[in-house]
Amino acid sequence: MKRLIPAGLLLAITTAHAAEGMWMPQQLPQIAKQLKSAGLKLDPSRLNQLTEFPMGAVVSLGGCTASFVSPQGLVVTNHHCAYGSIQYNSTPQRDLLKNGFLAADFKDELPAAPGSRIFVTEEVKDVTAQVLDAKTAALSGKARVDAIEAKEKALVAACEQDKAYRCRVAGFYGGLQYQLIKQMQIRDVRLVHAPADMVGRFGGDTDNWIWPRHTGDYSFYRAYVGPDGKPADFSPDNKPYQPKHHLKLATTPLNEGDFVMVTGYPGRTQRHRLPQEVDFAFSFSQPTGIRNMLTQLDLIKQETSGRREAEIALAGTVAGLGNASKNMQGQMASYAGSDILERKRKSFEELKTWVNSDAARRAKYGADLAAVESLLAERQALARTESSLRAYAPRLLGTARGLYQNAQQRLLPDAQRKPGYQERDALRLRQGLESQDRRYDAQTDIRLASHFYAKYLAQPAEQLNQPLLKALGLKAGMDEAAVKARLLELQAATQLTDKASRMAWLDRSVADFAASKDAYIAAAVALYEEDERIEKRDKELEGRIDQAYANTMAALLAFKASKGEALYPDANGTLRVSYGHVQGRKPGTDGNDWLAFTTLRGITAKHTGTGDFDAPEAQRKAIEARQFDKYAVKSLDSVPVNFLATLDTTGGNSGSPVLNSRAELVGLLFDGTLDAVISNWDFNPKMTRSICMDARYMLWQMKVVDKADRLLKELNAL
Template identity: 70%
Template sequence: MAQMPAQAAEGMWMPQQLPQIASGLRAAGLKIEPSRLSQLTEFPMGAVVSLGGCTASFVSPQGLIVTNHHCAYGSIQYNTSAQRDLLKDGFLAASLSEELPAEPGSRVYVTVAVTDVSAQVLDRKVQALRGKARFDAIEAIQKRLTADCEADAGHRCEVSSFYGGSQYQLIKQLELRDIRLVHAPALGVGLFGGDADNWMWPRHTGDYSFYRAYVGPDGRPADFSPDNKPFEPKHHLKLARQPLKEGDFVMVAGYPGHTNRHRLPAEVDFTFSEWQSSHIRLMGEQLALIKAATAGRREAEIALADRVAGISNGHKNMQGQQASFERSDILARKSQGFADLKRWVAADAGRQARYGADLAQVERLLAQRQEIVRAELLLDYVAPQLLDTARSLYQHAQQQALPDAQRKPGFQARDSLAFSQSLETLQRRYDEPVDQGLSAHFFAQYLALPAAQLNQPLLAALGLQPGMIEAAIKARLLPIYSGSQLQQQTERMAWLTRDVAAFKASDDSFIKAAVALYADDETRESRDKELSGQIGQAYAGTMRALIAYKASQGEAVYPDANSTLRVAYGHVQGRKGAVDGADWQAFTTLRGIAAKHTGEGEFNAPAPQLAAIKARQFDDYKVASLDSVPVNFLATLDTTGGNSGSPVLNDRAELVGLLFDGTLDSVIDSWDFDAKRSRSICLDARYMLWQMKVVDKAERLLREMKVL
């Protein structure tokens, strides 16, 4: 295949695409052979793993894994109590036996194979189908391919869609289930700056933590057991020996969540003119209500810490996106690009025959979906948490009555352990007063909508009426909460083994509501599948047209991120005139921690760390040009959510840092990349090693990583 030029630092490239941009990688400064990056089971890609929402990497032959502090936050929170506050004080296991089980459901996924299965998924039969029939047929093929792949025990397989459903790949991953927390710095290190500094620069956050993956005595993936032993990965990353400096080549390998670079103008317009602004308001209200309802209740604060962190991060991200969009010409450029594509298709009879119908259909279908989203937006906020739990349990009972191959994704035998663990985790993530307050608050807004827009089965199941005010809603919901036992873990888990008849006979208030809502839930799901099937077909054709159009101009097209393994590259680089004409330096230092420290809230660095900074105990990690230890650095890396925890590698694929954030005016990059403006924020590995050695005395881990 002819090599195509890379476009600046833009692109979250699939590893198998890297030979197409090999010349760009070499020109940017990569020293190792670019083809090595496309070999998933070899170094360095074999050391990079997914946590199912974040990225991580092996850093020792004994299964030691480094990731971001905020990626391990749920496990730190799960092991925290008012008597043993690991969130505040941090954690360091003195030996293997002291390492703590991560939160239930924690996984480490090691990609071992990627196979193109487009021909199997989009066979002639599927090509002839429309709507829900097409959706169901594709889902059935995906489940069959997945089941065949998972016949190899210990693996998790997924069929992922690319380019709007025009291509499919079977991703096979080793699924490690016994994951343990090894080390996390104190909150004043791992979350220094908190929400105030989130997405901001300059930054001084020690966003790192360590897990370890374990397997059974036979070396196979296993559930937690004291008899298990550390997993021995085929490859692990080594810490860089050569100093990192501004201008150096860096790359990041990880599992970015989702981007929207190829979204159509109609989707961009709807997102930023309606959908996102509504969610910004609603998430802000969630945060304010939770803060007020947990004030002075430390156990409640701990229980909801992980949820609050997630909402806060998403809320600020959306605000940054919205601000960037409103001062940009993104919509105009997207509209022009789509118009150019349509003209290119229309200019040739063959292209018109292949792509014309899909281009004509796609925007009409998207408008239908937007009407549904607009009408049902508040439904994501109103339902009590235990009602959603009850609905999932009843769906589980319904699906268990079917042969496994006919069950919905999420309710097959392969999903049973993860489902039960999510029910178990709820025990330390739920606070009833907060849930009641949130549900009543958002129901008051929902019930103020025109009656024709309201979901009548939901109102009937909960005994609510249009126009009810918040106080009346609280009074009506109170007996529903008190009439359920689902907040008790033993009762909640017992429903996993009960059949449909037991659900229908139950007097539990949330179970009764779930049974009453089942028919409507199924009807709306069928409606959505019918529309998704139609959109999927039109969208796939539109993306095939885009790929052909770009190829005619000599351009390679990377697919939107979809939680599969990707590689991006760039350089360590500050930014000129970033804010009010001020320059952003490429590195921050320990001096900034001392300067920001207030002793309160989000800027409360630990006393031992401050003492070491004041005494200039820099050890071997001082950089002469900075006269300090580097803390964080900026890089021109194309990244997004899910890249958190991704290893940042130098030109020889050695670990120099961890990616953990982007600047606030760069978060719009999930929709539109700007190489001049975009910066990712990375933890400098030298700061992590300094903190571990000088402050936290984590010599055992440093020796294991062979840096001592």
């Protein structure tokens, strides 16, 4: 792992701010002194052993984090991480979204949504030398992208010789370094328990990213394997997986000031982005994204109102759009009036001055430092021109394009196929198509596509993508009503809404596609050449950017090392560890001090009986009767619900276990505060707080309200 940490940085890492940093487990020995000083009672060297306790208990859901909490493969994560499976199993007649779900026995546990996976990380290996050998490093443009992709696919193929595993190659520092990550892939995932919607999602979008918070954001899955103990597709004959390690609930109470750490799979941070990228993000891409998402939310609300089946189908879409748009709005608010861009520009100028002040450094880094800005400007110009086209497209057009691409790729040897269309991807592609009916509403889809296409067609004709217009029968200047009429014609002339018809296209030939009269299949065939042209154009540009960007990051690493400063890599969906303390904030965004804990009192105080604040009657009665059981905290005179901690986290950390100094489970991370989401770009240790669900609230809800005694016994919590 020393390849991932330049030698000059090893000493500097030990002086980094304690609350800052999403550390790779392999880096933790370098900060052992800080971990012990902060309060960790566990031997820090155990945290970098991925197959040992506690890291061996932490798993990925492919977008969220979770952890094993029993010897029988029971997995706990956030309610919003299991939301897709809850939604998939819901109908207006059996509304699990609204009422929650509790399996009475193993046989009653429900299959999770198709494509659900539990990934258990078993090995991480540096493969930079294999990916970026001398020949590949000398390439540029599309040739570079293709060469790196080929190296990655070869490494993955070798890693996946045992079909029980899923492997990936992850890039760090802008493609300067690479890791091969090997994960056991558990395919039979079942929903075990989810609280009622207004427990798991109490406060809804109103309270999203807001403190104080009173949300029971937890749910349980179970991992199943075949009779031989190996990963298998769903079968009644499968048995619960027995993990090598699982987390245990805390045996001591959690208090303000206590050490906590979080282990998980944070998605993406942008802290090392160049000033030009920061400026573009906050002046164009994020404002545009917010407008588009808010428009989608408004149109979905209009089209699904009074149609519960449609509301259930699009519940996950609505939750995702609401979460992302509010996050971006929080970032924009924090960015406005700040000096973030000014500081980024100053830092970049310092880097360029340092490089150009030495002939050897100038020869090594100078050309790429000069080139990267013009290349980024080229990519940003394309993004501005094409942003309205990419805002939304009919769902069935995307389905048809994917199916035709699959047919084209099946003509090639597996190793030459595009990522996403190899044999390793076949099951996921099939399951995605199977689940589409449960997450699609034609009326809403047509309304959304009509709106965004009409906006696109209002642009000057010379800026429009003529192959797209021809393939769909659209014309420049068409208004929304005319576009809608055309899309309704296409909808009436396709069979992709029928599951059996849609699935049949997975096995059909390119000739079958070319001969088809299905409206969307024909459109996909007509657009294929144009899609390939755009993909090649983008690859050429990305390859040139990647080469310059990687060397710019190399210069930045060297510059920081020369000053004795650390530069941990941005989050990229790989396993990380953050640590800090349970701590409120003085003052909060409202001018009032933020206490470290909220309690059950806040639920009844916020309850209105409508919208985002409609706590279940059984829960309210238990609170009003002060049925606290053994979960009350004397100093709070109630049961703790959520708590704040100085943990450095981001999206993807949702569902991550929050552990105390002995690596015992004290809660689940599920959110951050709105004024601190800017930390994805610019870390601020004074403001940054993560919002966590207290495990004592989860256990109280399960025992007192939901009567989940079977699970509590399994958790050794009765």
